Structure formats: structure tokens, C-alpha cells
Amino acid sequence: MKWPFTIWRDSEGIPHIKAENINNLYQGLGYAHGIDRGMQILFMRLLGQGRVSEFLDSSEASLGVDKFFRKMNWQKGISQELNSLSPEKRNIIESYTRGINQALKKSFPWEFKVLGVPHDPWKGEDVFLLTRMTGYLTLSQSQGEVETLFLEMLQAGVSIEKLEALFPGILGGIDIELLKKVTIQDPVVNPSDLWSIGAPRLSASNSWVISGDMSASAAPLLSNDPHLEVNRLPNVWYEAVMETEERWAMGATMPGLPGILVGRTEDLSWGATYTFMDAEDSWIEQCRNGEFFREETGWLPFKVRKEIIKRKKKEDHTEFYYENDHGVLGGDPSGEEQYLKSTRWSGQDAGSESMDAVLGIWNARTVAEGMDCIGPAVISFNWIFADNKGGIGYQMSGKLPKRKNGTSGFVPLAGWKKENDWQGYVSYKDLPRQLNPDCGYIVTANNDLNHWGKSSPINMPMGDYRARRIESLLKGRKGLNNGDMIKIQNDLYSLEAEEFMALLKPLLPDSANGKILKNWDFTYGEESKAAFLFEIFLKKLYTMVFGKDGLGEAAERFLRNETGIYIDFFRNFNQVLLSEDSPWFNGLSREKIFRKAYEKADKVSAEAWGKTRGFTMSHIILGGQLPEFLGFDHGPLQLPGGRATVRQGQIYRSAGRITTFAPSLRIIADMKTQVLSSNLAGGASDRRFSPWYKNRIDGWIKNSSTLMTTEKDYRGKKRRF
Numbered sequence: 001m002k003w004p005f006t007i008w009r010d011s012e013g014i015p016h017i018k019a020e021n022i023n024n025l026y027q028g029l030g031y032a033h034g035i036d037r038g039m040q041i042l043f044m045r046l047l048g049q050g051r052v053s054e055f056l057d058s059s060e061a062s063l064g065v066d067k068f069f070r071k072m073n074w075q076k077g078i079s080q081e082l083n084s085l086s087p088e089k090r091n092i093i094e095s096y097t098r099g100i101n102q103a104l105k106k107s108f109p110w111e112f113k114v115l116g117v118p119h120d121p122w123k124g125e126d127v128f129l130l131t132r133m134t135g136y137l138t139l140s141q142s143q144g145e146v147e148t149l150f151l152e153m154l155q156a157g158v159s160i161e162k163l164e165a166l167f168p169g170i171l172g173g174i175d176i177e178l179l180k181k182v183t184i185q186d187p188v189v190n191p192s193d194l195w196s197i198g199a200p201r202l203s204a205s206n207s208w209v210i211s212g213d214m215s216a217s218a219a220p221l222l223s224n225d226p227h228l229e230v231n232r233l234p235n236v237w238y239e240a241v242m243e244t245e246e247r248w249a250m251g252a253t254m255p256g257l258p259g260i261l262v263g264r265t266e267d268l269s270w271g272a273t274y275t276f277m278d279a280e281d282s283w284i285e286q287c288r289n290g291e292f293f294r295e296e297t298g299w300l301p302f303k304v305r306k307e308i309i310k311r312k313k314k315e316d317h318t319e320f321y322y323e324n325d326h327g328v329l330g331g332d333p334s335g336e337e338q339y340l341k342s343t344r345w346s347g348q349d350a351g352s353e354s355m356d357a358v359l360g361i362w363n364a365r366t367v368a369e370g371m372d373c374i375g376p377a378v379i380s381f382n383w384i385f386a387d388n389k390g391g392i393g394y395q396m397s398g399k400l401p402k403r404k405n406g407t408s409g410f411v412p413l414a415g416w417k418k419e420n421d422w423q424g425y426v427s428y429k430d431l432p433r434q435l436n437p438d439c440g441y442i443v444t445a446n447n448d449l450n451h452w453g454k455s456s457p458i459n460m461p462m463g464d465y466r467a468r469r470i471e472s473l474l475k476g477r478k479g480l481n482n483g484d485m486i487k488i489q490n491d492l493y494s495l496e497a498e499e500f501m502a503l504l505k506p507l508l509p510d511s512a513n514g515k516i517l518k519n520w521d522f523t524y525g526e527e528s529k530a531a532f533l534f535e536i537f538l539k540k541l542y543t544m545v546f547g548k549d550g551l552g553e554a555a556e557r558f559l560r561n562e563t564g565i566y567i568d569f570f571r572n573f574n575q576v577l578l579s580e581d582s583p584w585f586n587g588l589s590r591e592k593i594f595r596k597a598y599e600k601a602d603k604v605s606a607e608a609w610g611k612t613r614g615f616t617m618s619h620i621i622l623g624g625q626l627p628e629f630l631g632f633d634h635g636p637l638q639l640p641g642g643r644a645t646v647r648q649g650q651i652y653r654s655a656g657r658i659t660t661f662a663p664s665l666r667i668i669a670d671m672k673t674q675v676l677s678s679n680l681a682g683g684a685s686d687r688r689f690s691p692w693y694k695n696r697i698d699g700w701i702k703n704s705s706t707l708m709t710t711e712k713d714y715r716g717k718k719r720r721f
Contacts, residue, residue, distance in 0.1 A: 011719070014240065222386040287333035361373050396449065508598065647662070682696055
């Protein structure tokens with residue numbers, strides 16, 4: 001069959017797709033996704049549909065994952081969202097899905113043949129399902145987790161003084177007595193079970209853009225490195241070059257979704273980091289006999305949704321979900337009067353705005369056009385832009401609810417009071433944004449950027465250490481080039497360590513370990529023994545302050561070993577630890593607490609940081625289940641860096657498995673050129689015996705970049721797709 005597009009690979013296996021018009025071009029992208037990442041696409045659909053137990057395995061962990069996705073009910077209203085797109089955008093999605101189905105018809109993944117997964121065609125509705133999944137996992141979910149933690153801490157007797165110290169400025173509207181009455185149900189799914197079964201987790205990212213006044217080329221220079229869980233194969237990202245006779249785009253796509261998510265055209269480049277926007281709220285519902293109370297109308301019935309989850313070689317499981325105008329209830333409202341929590345995400349029923357944005361960026365020529373195009377997207381990202389006319393800019397996207405004055409969305413409010421309902425949504429033009437700032441650069445690293453907008457969408461940002469470090473490496477510089485951007489991307493200096501060590505260093509003894517720390521340069525290189533000792537000290541410090549006399553030893557251990565709370569929100573805990581005095585110190589001085597924590601750490605034998613940083617890249621479905629010589633997994637590898645270094649290198653155990661967060665992709669765009677520098681932790685294909693399964697890993701480790709070019713500028717050997 002003759003396709004209405006052509007595809008060839010460059011020397012790194014990256015597909016180059018060319019067609020006469022945009023519809024045929026997206027058909028080609030769909031075909032490439034289907035051939036190279038068919039397993040990944042179908043697997044993500046199974047997750048989103050809540051059918052893991054039906055085909056993969058019927059463990060309790062898989063059942064929990066299915067219950068989570070069924071609860072979210074992301075398939076609701078998808079057809080209406082799809083139909084609300086313009087005819088032009090619908091045609092693109094139809095072309096894209098046609099390409100995927102042509103590929104799956106040609107080559108259906110053998111893993112799914114073995115598992116008995118039916119060969120259902122890929123549909124536009126599936127595109128929207130993945131759009132919603134991408135917008136939520138784990139971006140909004142991390143916010144929900146910490147809000148639940150707050151409620152649990154309150155009910156466990158943690159004082160309001162301690163809570164205000166840990167969550168400063170965001171407890172407006174709190175009703176302590178009401179919150180103590182709430183029945184907190186067990187989480188539907190342990191987050192670690194969700195990530196271990198293959199859902200992509202986005203933890204953090206860096207992005208920055210500089211004006212031509214600072215660059216060697218006299219044109220803007222953009223850098224972006226999204227941080228994802230890198231111990232999985234295939235990589236979440238899929239690189240591609242797309243060309244028609246009139247335009248081209250190159251960068252990273254996400255299989256199952258059309259469009260370049262981060263990348264560039266001849267006119268414009270763009271990158272993204274997560275915002276930590278609070279787009280998910282909870283309300284306390286007064287319930288009895290399957291009904292909920294409202295001051296204006298009295299008692300009303302919940303909508304009841306019945307979900308039957310099929311389980312491989314086991315009996316079906318039936319789950320009931322109760323819904324009202326505030327979302328899904330966390331529990332069963334039957335029986336006597338009780339207080340339960342309902343939760344709603346602002347992107348629950350959306351999708352067309354994000355699809356309009358991702359597909360529309362193809363036509364944007366300037367930074368201002370890019371900002372207006374991407375701003376209305378439901379997914380909450382910090383977007384940076386650079387154009388070939390010299391402009392740079394930043395725009396936050398996301399569907400931010402308008403809330404009652406004096407409340408931040410962090411504290412659950414009484415659901416029966418209408419004044420506590422959302423009052424519409426904030427315009428993207430009132431979200432944080434910047435255009436051509438006087439300083440000549442823009443930096444985002446999941447830090448608090450509320451001061452750049454008319455609204456305050458962020459109430460639980462990550463620490464600003466990475467952002468401040470990047471700014472320090474840019475400020476006052478001239479003549480910066482790609483090599484400088486790569487150096488910054490791989491910087492291992494920790495401002496967090498510098499801050500803590502300023503307090504600890506005067507207290508250090510003249511022991512062997514003490515001398516190592518006294519001479520530390522605050523970098524997290526693989527050979528650093530000081531980085532290892534500092535992390536031991538910090539762990540002891542966390543346990544002392546938040547353990548026995550804080551949250552309790554068991555609760556603190558659970559937070560450290562079984563959740564991502566310390567990983568995502570270490571800023572809040574550090575604010576307490578670095579305070580001169582805090583109610584969490586229980587009458588002790590900060591100096592005494594630091595001394596005691598270090599006394600315990602000083603007994604540990606120092607090791608090289610890299611020796612504790614081993615991990616393996618595991619196959620998304622078969623990881624760890626097949627003999628090593630078959631090559632489905634790759635490793636062991638070592639991960640330099642830490643949570644506060646620009647080259648983020650987080651590795652920790654959670655629910656009995658290793659989790660990692662590191663730069664999964666690095667891109668650099670110099671707007672003087674027509675190329676994109678990229679560095680991918682993986683390869684183009686999810687087929688183990690493809691030469692493109694993991695061919696980019698060595699380059700990722702060595703920080704060597706690949707240049708993506710258009711066809712006319714390509715000088716290497718073209719390879720058959």
C-alpha cells in the first residue's frame with residue numbers, strides 16, 4: 001500500500017516524516033507511533049480504562065490501580081469534547097488515529113497477543129483519555145496526596161501551630177472541629193503501585209531561555225530538561241521531525257497523542273516544566289442514607305456509578321462510586337450520618353482546550369502567539385518560548401478554579417455552603433506570565449512563580465534551589481552557547497546543601513567524617529563521600545524533628561519510605577528545619593537538634609555517593625521477569641545529582657521498589673539555527689530486538705547531544721523506517 005507520507009530514520013533512529021499537507025503528516029506521525037511504540041500506547045489505554053486486572057495480572061496492586069482509574073472516570077464526556085473541536089482539528093485527530101491503526105494492523109505487539117488483549121482500533125476518544133491522564137498523573141495527584149496528609153496530621157493531634165509552620169499562609173478557611181469529624185478512607189491506590197505498573201510520573205523539570213543579548217549567536221537560546229522516572233523502557237518521550245512543503249517542526253512527542261509537546265519550528269521554540277498549580281479541591285460532605293446535604297435545597301441523592309472490574313483467573317470485582325457536584329466521594333455514604341470527603345479536578349471533563357493548544361502551536365510564529373495559543377491548555381505547565389525575531393516569554397497554563405476570598409484550595413471546606421463552591425475559572429492572561437523581561441532571561445524549575453501573575457495558582461511549590469542556581473549561572477553572562485547550556489543542565493552544585501552546611505559546619509567535630517564534610521564543595525558527584533554523609537545527616541534530622549515527637553515514628557517512616565511527599569514538597573519541611581525556632585523543635589534549640597542529628601550520622605562509614613545510586617532501566621511490562629541476557633532491562637547504572645541540583649538525580653525506595661527521577665530528555669534550541677539539540681534516556685522503539693530500543697542511553701549518560709535537522713540539512717545516512 002502506498003502511504004500519503006514518507007518516513008525515514010536518521011543515524012539515531014529518529015523518524016523524519018514528510019507529507020504534502022498537515023492531515024497526511026499527522027497520519028504519518030500516528031503510523032510512526034504505532035510501529036515504534038504500539039505496546040506503550042495500548043498499555044496506557046489499558047491503564048486509563050482500568051483494565052490491568054483483566055489482561056495483565058489479577059494482583060491486589062493491579063486491582064487498586066484499576067479502582068483508581070475507574071474512580072477518575074476519565075472516559076466521561078470524551079465524545080462531546082472531541083466534537084467541540086474545530087473541523088480542522090478533528091480531521092487531524094482522525095488522520096493521526098488512522099495512522100496508528102494502519103501500524104497496529106501491520107504489526108500488533110506480541111506481548112498483547114500473548115496476554116489476549118483484543119485488537120480494538122485506536123480512536124479519537126483514546127487520544128482524549130491520554131490527554132486527561134497526562135494532565136493528572138501525578139501532577140494534580142501530588143497536590144491531593146499532601147492535602148490528605150494535612151487532614152491526617154490534624155486528626156492525629158498535630159497542633160495547629162505546627163501545621164501553620166509546615167504549611168504557612170495556605171490554611172485560610174480552616175474549620176478544625178469539622179475536619180476532625182471527617183472519615184478518611186484508605187487511598188484507592190498506593191501511588192507506588194501505580195508507578196510500578198508503568199504509569200509515567202513527572203516529578204520536576206528545568207527550563208530557561210535567554211535573549212540574544214546574552215547568547216553567542218545574538219539570537220535567543222532555549223533549554224529544557226523534563227524530569228521523569230528514567231528507570232523504565234521505553235522512555236515516555238518519542239522524538240520526531242515533521243515536515244510539509246511550507247513548514248516543519250521537531251522535538252518530543254508522547255505516543256498516543258498528536259503534536260510536538262516540547263521542541264521547535266523555524267520560527268518558535270518552546271519547553272515546559274510542571275507548575276504545581278492547585279487545580280484539585282476537596283469538600284467535606286455531610287452524608288446519610290446515600291444522600292448529601294445542601295443549605296439551599298436540603299438532602300439530595302448521590303449519583304451512583306457501578307463499575308465491574310474483570311480479573312484474570314479470578315471472580316469479577318464490583319465497585320460503587322458516589323458522585324455529586326463536587327466530584328467523587330471518598331467512601332460509602334450509606335447508613336448513619338457521617339462526614340466524607342469529595343474531590344474534584346478542574347480538568348476532569350476537559351480536553352479540547354489542551355488539544356487545541358498542542359495542535360495550534362504548529363502555526364504560531366512569535367512568542368506572543370505561542371503564549372496565547374498554549375495558555376488555555378488544561379494541563380498545568382510552565383511554558384517558555386523563544387522566537388527568531390528575538391523575543392522570549394513565559395506563560396503558565398492550567399484550569400485554575402476561582403475560590404472564595406481568603407482560601408487557597410489547600411484546606412477542605414464545608415460542601416453544604418454554596419459560598420465554598422468554585423466560582424468559575426481564572427483567565428490564562430491572569431496566570432503568571434512574562435514577555436521580554438529586562439534581565440534578559442526566564443527560569444522555571446517548579447518553583448513559586450505567583451509573583452508573575454494577577455492570581456496565585458501555586459500554594460505548594462517545590463524548593464527554589466534549582467531555579468536560583470540556574471539564575472546564578474546566567475546572571476551577568478554574555479556569549480552563552482549550546483556548550484554552556486549543557487554544562488548548566490549537568491550542574492551538580494546544591495544550594496540546599498550550602499544552606500544547611502552553613503549551620504552545621506561550625507558544629508562538626510574533628511572526626512574523619514567531620515573533616516570530609518568541612519571540605520565539601522556542595523556537589524553531588526558520583527565519587528563524593530561528603531554528599532553521602534550529608535544525606536545521612538539530613539535523614540537523621542528529618543527523623544528527629546518529624547518522627548517520635550512530631551508525626552510519630554511510624555508515620556514519619558511511612559512518609560519517607562512509601563510516599564513522594566518528601567520528594568515533591570521538601571521545601572515545606574526544610575523551612576521548618578532551617579528556622580531559628582519552630583514549634584516542631586519541642587523546646588530544643590536548632591543547634592542542639594543539629595548536633596544530635598549529626599552525632600548519629602557521624603557513626604556511619606562514609607561511602608561514595610555513586611555506590612548508593614545504582615538502578616536498572618526496566619521494561620515497562622516485563623521488567624525483572626526475564627533472564628538478564630535477553631536484554632529487556634538495561635543496567636546497572638549510576639545516577640549522579642540530588643533533589644536540589646540542576647541535574648536532578650533522585651533515587652529512593654518506595655513500596656519495595658526503586659524509583660528514580662532525572663532528566664529523561666534534554667533539548668536546546670538556538671534560534672539562529674534550524675536545528676534542535678536533544679539527549680534522550682532510551683530510544684525510539686519499544687521493541688526489544690529493534691536497534692532503536694536503547695541506542696540513546698550511552699549518549700544520555702555521557703551527555704552527548706544529537707542534532708535533529710530538516711531533510712535538506714541532514715548529512716548522514718538515511719535509514720529505512
